[in-house]
Amino acid sequence: MVEYSSKLLDRTFGALADPTRRRILAQLAKGDECVTDLARPHAMSLAAVSKHLIVLEKAGLVKRRRKGRVHSLALEAKPMREAQAWIDRYREFWEGNLDQFEKYLGKLQKKENKHGNDK
Amino acid sequence: MVEYSSKLLDRTFGALADPTRRRILAQLAKGDECVTDLARPHAMSLAAVSKHLIVLEKAGLVKRRRKGRVHSLALEAKPMREAQAWIDRYREFWEGNLDQFEKYLGKLQKKENKHGNDK
DNA sequence: ACTATATTCAACCATATGGTTGAATATAAA
């Protein structure tokens, strides 16, 4: 069962809306890395990258594991899966397979309303 | 060939990061609608919804067609397809099929750099 | 103990975002 938390989708899509953060995800897709290594290829301060990592962390897209003074970042699957699910079902519906998505939207709407997490 | 414009992905994911806009897309998935009809179910001013529509339009996710004073909004496929492609390939890579995504990332990186549209 | 490294924190800045209200514009209907 995929969970549909509006806030989680907000944060996930929001995190993906920045090229630096997409690139960080791409870096991590090749393997876990620490903050300094992640920051190196980006043309900005370490503190700026650190902030991007916090955004990714809040979206649940990466997980941090401290090893002494070094923070090792690793990808986390779930939020991306849910973002993908949203788009997949949206397209399934829109591009033809109507009934399924209509049901899905109903559920989503209810959840978003019920939890009052509409922004 | 999918096109990888960094700015387009920024705008697309950015547009999807708001629950009102996701709901508008859901409304439009059931069929074209005008601004007033789209606005009705949302607990905010018409002007606010109008602004959201402009965001969706700039992301290319909806297309506007004026019929006299009524603006009819319709979904547009391409940007959503590209957002989906990004996530799909990211996950393909990360969850096992390494070689393909590595190539893809190379191309993406080049495009994003070459066009200098990195924010 | 001292020094160097890894990371965040805090204050600051400029611009973006998401909302409001009231006026402007364009078209439709009387």
Place this chain on the structure above:
DNA sequence: TTTATATTCAACCATATGGTTGAATATAGT
């Protein structure tokens, strides 16, 4: 022509975002 409807525009507000720099904190190495 007058009035009503559809939509945007403009000004404003509060908060968020993405960056900076310099200081603070924590751990490692000598």
